[in-house]
Amino acid sequence: MSKLANTIKPFARPLAILGGVLLIVAALLPWVTFALNSGKYPDLATLQFFDAPFAVTGFRWHILLLGVLVLIAVFAPIPSKGRVVRSLGWGGLAVALINSIFITTEGGGLGAITAADGNAAFGGIVGIVAGIAVILGGTGIGIELPAKWKVKLSTPLAYLVLVVTFAAVLFAVAQTLTAGGQGGPANPYAGGLFLSFLGFAAGLLTALNGIGLIGWISELSEKHRVFSVVVLLACALLLPFTNAGSEYWMTVAANIGIYAATAIGLNIVVGLAGLLDLGYVAFMGIGAVVAANLSGAAASKVGIDLPFPIAAVIAAIIAGIFGAIVGSPTLRVRGDYLAIVTLAFGEIFTRSAQNNIGGLTNGANAIPGVPPLDLFGKEFNEPLNIGSVELPSGVLYYVLIVLLVAAVMAIFANLKFSRIGRAWIAIREDEDAARAMGIKTGKAKILAFLVGATLAGLAGAVFAHKNGTVSYESFKFLESVTLLAAVILGGMGSIPGAVLGASLLFVLPEKLREFSDYRLMIFGLALVLIMRFRPQGLVPDRHRRAELAGEDVGGVPVDEVHEHDTKGATA
Amino acid sequence: MSTLLQQLANGVVQGALIALIALGYTMVYGIIQLINFAHGEVFMVGAYGGLATYTWIVPESVKDVWYVSLPIVLVGGVAVSVAIALLMERFAYRPLRNAPRLAPLITALGVSVFLQEFVRNFYPNATAALPFPGVFVQGQLVIGPIRVGWSGILLIGVSVLLSIALQTYINRSRMGRAMRATAQDPDTAKLMGVNPDRVIVLTFVLGAALAGVAGVLFGTYLNNINTDMGFQTGIFAFTAAVLGGVGSIRGAVVGAFIIGLVKTLAGQYMPGGTQYDYVWIFVVLILVLVFRPQGLFGEPERVRA
Numbered sequence: 001m002s003k004l005a006n007t008i009k010p011f012a013r014p015l016a017i018l019g020g021v022l023l024i025v026a027a028l029l030p031w032v033t034f035a036l037n038s039g040k041y042p043d044l045a046t047l048q049f050f051d052a053p054f055a056v057t058g059f060r061w062h063i064l065l066l067g068v069l070v071l072i073a074v075f076a077p078i079p080s081k082g083r084v085v086r087s088l089g090w091g092g093l094a095v096a097l098i099n100s101i102f103i104t105t106e107g108g109g110l111g112a113i114t115a116a117d118g119n120a121a122f123g124g125i126v127g128i129v130a131g132i133a134v135i136l137g138g139t140g141i142g143i144e145l146p147a148k149w150k151v152k153l154s155t156p157l158a159y160l161v162l163v164v165t166f167a168a169v170l171f172a173v174a175q176t177l178t179a180g181g182q183g184g185p186a187n188p189y190a191g192g193l194f195l196s197f198l199g200f201a202a203g204l205l206t207a208l209n210g211i212g213l214i215g216w217i218s219e220l221s222e223k224h225r226v227f228s229v230v231v232l233l234a235c236a237l238l239l240p241f242t243n244a245g246s247e248y249w250m251t252v253a254a255n256i257g258i259y260a261a262t263a264i265g266l267n268i269v270v271g272l273a274g275l276l277d278l279g280y281v282a283f284m285g286i287g288a289v290v291a292a293n294l295s296g297a298a299a300s301k302v303g304i305d306l307p308f309p310i311a312a313v314i315a316a317i318i319a320g321i322f323g324a325i326v327g328s329p330t331l332r333v334r335g336d337y338l339a340i341v342t343l344a345f346g347e348i349f350t351r352s353a354q355n356n357i358g359g360l361t362n363g364a365n366a367i368p369g370v371p372p373l374d375l376f377g378k379e380f381n382e383p384l385n386i387g388s389v390e391l392p393s394g395v396l397y398y399v400l401i402v403l404l405v406a407a408v409m410a411i412f413a414n415l416k417f418s419r420i421g422r423a424w425i426a427i428r429e430d431e432d433a434a435r436a437m438g439i440k441t442g443k444a445k446i447l448a449f450l451v452g453a454t455l456a457g458l459a460g461a462v463f464a465h466k467n468g469t470v471s472y473e474s475f476k477f478l479e480s481v482t483l484l485a486a487v488i489l490g491g492m493g494s495i496p497g498a499v500l501g502a503s504l505l506f507v508l509p510e511k512l513r514e515f516s517d518y519r520l521m522i523f524g525l526a527l528v529l530i531m532r533f534r535p536q537g538l539v540p541d542r543h544r545r546a547e548l549a550g551e552d553v554g555g556v557p558v559d560e561v562h563e564h565d566t567k568g569a570t571a
Numbered sequence: 572m573s574t575l576l577q578q579l580a581n582g583v584v585q586g587a588l589i590a591l592i593a594l595g596y597t598m599v600y601g602i603i604q605l606i607n608f609a610h611g612e613v614f615m616v617g618a619y620g621g622l623a624t625y626t627w628i629v630p631e632s633v634k635d636v637w638y639v640s641l642p643i644v645l646v647g648g649v650a651v652s653v654a655i656a657l658l659m660e661r662f663a664y665r666p667l668r669n670a671p672r673l674a675p676l677i678t679a680l681g682v683s684v685f686l687q688e689f690v691r692n693f694y695p696n697a698t699a700a701l702p703f704p705g706v707f708v709q710g711q712l713v714i715g716p717i718r719v720g721w722s723g724i725l726l727i728g729v730s731v732l733l734s735i736a737l738q739t740y741i742n743r744s745r746m747g748r749a750m751r752a753t754a755q756d757p758d759t760a761k762l763m764g765v766n767p768d769r770v771i772v773l774t775f776v777l778g779a780a781l782a783g784v785a786g787v788l789f790g791t792y793l794n795n796i797n798t799d800m801g802f803q804t805g806i807f808a809f810t811a812a813v814l815g816g817v818g819s820i821r822g823a824v825v826g827a828f829i830i831g832l833v834k835t836l837a838g839q840y841m842p843g844g845t846q847y848d849y850v851w852i853f854v855v856l857i858l859v860l861v862f863r864p865q866g867l868f869g870e871p872e873r874v875r876a
Contacts, residue, residue, distance in 0.1 A: 276673060278680070333860045336606045336676055340809060341860060344853035347806070355846045477802075481684055488677060521688035527681025528663050531674045 005139050012140025016074050016085050019133030023067030023092050026127035027060045032103055032112050033119040041103055041189065059099055059193065062200040063127055066092045069207070070134050079147030083210035086138025091203015093131025095196045100124035102192030147212030158220055162228055165217050170235040174242035176201060177249055180511055191512035229406075236402045240395045250394035252510055257401035258463050260502035261408045263486045264495060265455030268412060270484065271493030271541065272421060273448035274428030275330065276339040278480055279346020283319040283453040285353065285475030287460025290315040292367045292470040293360055308373050312461040316454045323453020330445040346477055353472035366471030373400070373465045397466050404462060408455055409495050415451065416493075424448055425493075478520055485523050488530055491537025500539055573716030578835045584723040584792070586831025587730035591785035592808035593815070593823040594737060595778025601754045601818035602774045603668070608679035609659060611805015612686035613652050613779050617786025618703070618796045619694055620651025625704050634704070641706045645787050652783030653776050655686065660775045665768075683802065691798040700797035703790030722792040729788060733781060734824045741820065746773060754818065803849075807834070810856040816869025825867060830855070 008015065032041045066088050073084045103112050103124065113124040153161065180193030208214050221228035240250060262284055269277045291312060296305030306314070326345045330338055356363030373396075415421045423444045426434035435441045464470045486505045490497025509519050530537070592614050599607045624647025625640065633639040663682050667675045691697050708721040741747035752760040753770045761767055789804075790796045811830040815822025830852060837851035838844060859866065 270673075274673065276676060329857055329861050332862075332864055336672070337813070337860055337864070339676060340606070340806075340813070341857055343806070344856055348850050348853055351847065351849055355843065478684070481680065484677070484680075517692055518688070520684055521692060524681045524683070524685030524688060528678050528685065531670070531678045531681070532663070532666055535670065535674055 004136075005142070008136055008140035009142075012082075012137050012142075013074060014137075015133050015140060016070060016089075016137025019089060019092075019130045019135075019137055020067050020070030020074065022126055022130030022133060023063055023070060026096065026123050026130055027064035027067060029123035029126060030119070030121040031060070031099065031123035033114070033116040033121040034112065036103065036106050036112065041099075041106075059095055059196045059200070060123075062196070063092060063095055066095070066200065066203060067130070069204075073207070074137075078211055080144045080210045080212070082138045082141035082143045083146065084138070084207045085141060086135050086143065087206035087210050088203055089131050089134030089136075089138055090206070091131075091200055092134060093128060094199025094203060096124055096127025096131050098192060098196045098199055100128065102189065102196075106188060106192075146210050146215055149212045149216040151216065153220070155224070158224055159227060161217070162221055162224060163231055165221075166228075166231045166235045169232075170238060170242065172201065174239060174244040177244045177253065177507065182248055182510075188514065191514065194507075194511040229410075233402070233406055236406075237399060240391050240398060245391065245395075247392035247394050250392055250398045252507065254394060254398045254401045254466060256503050256506045257398070257405050258459050258466070259483065259486065259506050260499045261401070261405045261459045262456050263483050263490075263498040263502040264405070264408045264412050265452045265459065266483050267487050267493060267495070267498045268415065268424075268455070269448050269452040270487055271498075272416060272428065273424040273445060275327075275445060275448060276336070276342070276484075277449070277452070278339050278343035278477070278484070279326070279349065280342070280452070280456060280483060281475045281477075281479040282346040282349035283323055283456035284460035284463065285349055285470075285472065286322055286453075287312075287315040287319045287457030288464040288470045288475070289353065289361055289367070289460075290318050290457070291461035291464040292370045295370055295465065308461075308465065312458055315461040316457040319457025319460065320450050320454035323449040323451075323456075324446050326453070327446040327449025330449070331442040343477070346480055350472055350476055353475070361470075361472060363472075366469050366473070367464075368469045370464050370468050370470060372468065373397075401462060401466075404459065405499070408459075409499075411451075411455070412495055420444060420447060481520075481527075482523060485527055488527065489537060491540045493541035494537065494539050497537050497539035497541065501537070574839065576715070576717050578839045579832065580717045580719050580723075582832035582835035583828065584719065584726055584831070585834055586828030587727040588785055588789055588792075589804065589808050589811050589830055590730050590734060590824045590827035591781045591788075592804060593811040593827045594734065594820065595782050596809050596812040597815070597817055597819065597823040598750075598774050598778050600812070602750065602771055603664075604672075605664065605675050606679065606809065607664075607778075608676070608805070609682040609686060610778065610782060611801035611803075611808065612683050613656050613659075613801070614782040614786045614789075614804060614808075615796075615798060615801025616655050616686060616690060617648040617652035617779075617783030618790045618800070619690055619697070619786075620783065621645065621648030621787035621790060622701060622703055622796065623651075623694075624648065625706065637707050640704075641791075644706055645784060648787040649780050649783035652779040652786065656775045656779030656782075657772065660772060665771075683805075687798050687802065697798055700795050703794050703796050705791055705794055707791050720792060722788070726788045726792055729784060730824075733784065734820065737777065737781070738820050746770070750774060807852060810852055813856060814859050814866055816866025819866070819868040822866055822868030 070085060070088045070092075073081060073088060078084060100113050104110060113121060115121070176197060179197035180190040181187050182190060205214070239245070239253065244250075244253065262281070266277065266280045269275050269280065291308075291314075294304060294306045294311040294314060295308065326342060329341050333341060353361040354363060361367065416425075423434065423439045426437065426439055427441055427444055431441055463474075467474075482505055483502075486501035487498055488501070489504065490499070490501025505523070509516060512519075515522075592610065595610045595613070596607060599605060599610065621644045625634070625644050628647060629640045629643050659682050663678050664675055667678060694701075705722065707725055711718045711720050712724055741750055749760065749765040749770050750773065752763065752765055753767055757767050760770075786796075789800070807830055808827065811826035812823045813826070814829060815824070815826030833855055834848045834852055838848035841847065841851055843850075
């Protein structure tokens with residue numbers, strides 16, 4: 001890489017400028033030579049520039065923006081110039097590539113992005129070339145560490161910055177969630193547009209990180225922790241009021257939330273304690289089954305109808321007990337063997353549930369008709385009116401799940417920095433050394449399993465009520481793999497990472513319905529690629545980053561020094 | 572009594588199959604301390620490779636002549652298995668050789684899911700179970716109350732033969748010595764002139780070849796293959812390897828026969844029947860791990876992380 005950087009060094013700036021200009025040109029060029037089989041590619045991509053000079057919307061607008069930003073970044077005196085330019089380049093390349101691939105595969109063929117029927121449409125190709133040029137230019141300018149800002153703010157000003165930031169985050173989340181619209185046969189381009197938006201957002205975010213803004217803000221929020229948490233929570237609760245506030249998106253967001261809560265629980269076991277748990281989703285299943293049985297569902301054998309909080313607590317406790325039982329071999333078994341034990345446990349759960357063990361799971365018929373939650377006589381699956389604003393149904397579940405995720409995050413954060421959390425991390429790093437330092441490793445490991453399983457059981461209880469049916473199908477091995485992939489993609493041991501990972505892995509299938517057959521295949525491949533190229537995940541935990549990236553002599557994570565960061569491309 | 576004898580016979584056939592796969596697990600673990608989750612998938616891919624060979628390569632005229640078609644199908648299955656194993660070693664595991672322990676394990680999991688889904692999506696009609704031709708003598712061997720298909724007998728014979736051959740190879744040959752040396756101490760082995768990369772590749776190739784043979788013979792025996800079979804059988808084989816003591820060839824074979832018998836006998840005599848035979852195997856696995864982690868033939872002093 002450094003050799004390449006040296007070769008292009010003399011041309012770096014012109015190359016970056018050329019790339020930036022080309023990006024702008026690409027945005028203005030037509031992208032498709034004819035209307036595709038399933039209609040026009042979105043956002044007037046088929047139009048010539050002169051037909052609609054200012055109607056540059058959607059992904060072309062993103063590309064235009066990236067091009068302008070590249071030019072600004074090259075000429076303005078900003079820190080870590082090379083890194084910023086390169087990030088923007090990755091963003092542009094991602095957008096151009098994704099859209100070109102979609103146009104060609106959606107029935108256009110290569111003619112659609114070159115020349116056909118007397119029309120020429122080189123937008124995609126120019127965009128790809130431009131993206132590569134910018135990346136090379138950025139690399140040639142020189143990749144430095146993300147800049148650190150020394151600006152200190154007074155408390156009110158800091159609060160203002162944080163509020164603005166979180167409002168922007170809320171806006172970005174709503175945009176991302178709805179980007180491309182609802183996937184499915186009616187909207188064949190949902191997947192492509194969503195991925196393209198992700199590429200743009202990732203490019204922009206990594207550029208902001210490079211310039212030092214994100215580091216600065218995270219430091220700021222670290223300093224004003226309580227305030228940040230409150231604002232963030234408020235922002236999450238405001239999501240129903242944005243353009244994501246329809247029933248569909250609320251349901252999607254609520255599902256993501258359930259899996260995010262479960263992923264954080266898994267993160268305790270895998271990320272903090274370093275115990276690979278391949279049957280984790282079984283605990284969620286246990287929680288769901290227990291809650292369904294205790295809540296008066298028609299198929300329930302138990303036949304008692306407990307209020308939700310009590311049922312949820314019982315579900316969590318029972319899942320926790322199973323967690324401790326499964327974790328108990330950890331006293332004698334280590335590492336990879338433990339993974340197999342947990343996998344075996346997960347399979348035993350699925351098998352038992354499938355065969356309707358004790359009449360509790362209703363086998364292949366699932367447990368239907370779990371009643372929805374209610375509070376003050378208001379059922380959670382009904383629409384909600386606040387004053388004159390009507391919010392769609394599903395909002396109450398969304399709110400409940402946001403609170404659940406917040407609670408789980410709080411538990412995780414407190415555990416992580418507690419005595420037991422440090423013990424877990426010590427065990428993860430070196431079990432023998434931890435034992436020598438007086439940590440009761442057996443007890444700590446069982447506790448990790450217990451806490452993780454309890455949280456999963458709680459999430460399972462909410463899952464049961466929200467979905468109304470509990471089937472063993474929802475808790476199979478591959479779901480465990482998906483959760484694990486979420487934790488690893490986000491970054492082991494990191495809270496935002498787990499949420500980000502869970503969001504990505506559960507939004508993408510919604511958007512990419514037409515690729516649903518390939519979902520697991522892509523997950524499998526993603527696990528391999530992440531472990532190979534970015535084992536610390538998208539949002540690395542600080543300790544973990546040092547450990548998984550390997551260190552150089554000075555103790556600086558190698559990743560920071562020699563770059564092979566491909567954030568823009570992986571998103 | 573006759574049911575018991577019949578189930579014992581079925582268990583031995585199962586054990587022979589599991590042994591062929593367990594050897595791959597045990598060898599790879601012995602050398603690079605990696606649980607190759609994807610090894611079960613190598614077995615599955617072998618079966619599909621064999622089926623593809625039979626469908627598209629074996630000439631129509633000799634399809635019914637088993638002593639011509641079976642060797643071709645076996646070669647096809649083994650070739651596919653070995654190719655997959657080589658690719659996976661080169662591109663997934665080798666770059667992670669010095670990474671933290673969790674990394675290759677997760678990679679192995681990813682490879683396993685990927686292979687399973689890849690075959691399911693891209694092999695024609697593989698979304699459902701596919702019929703596998705009986706490329707061997709049809710009919711059954713009948714001894715008193717016991718009936719075993721000839722293809723089952725073949726499975727037992729091949730399994731025992733190959734295990735002995737492997738054991739001999741590892742104990743007697745030059746490469747075998749290099750393998751044992753690498754397993755014991757890779758750094759010292761390197762100093763003594765052993766090329767660890769070559770040894771590791773060879774280990775993967777041997778394991779994959781055995782798994783490929785197992786895949787084809789499994790198809791011939793059951794006349795039915797599906798993409799899930801690798802995962803399930805792989806877990807059984809792994810359990811067998813652990814039971815026998817990971818790293819020990821003899822242990823893997825003995826463990827495999829025990830697991831095969833546990834599976835069939837538990838399916839017959841334990842409450843819940845064949846629906847829960849799986850569960851009993853895992854019970855055995857957990858009991859072994861808790862009470863004798865080094866397995867039946869393992870060396871207790873080896874530190875496992």
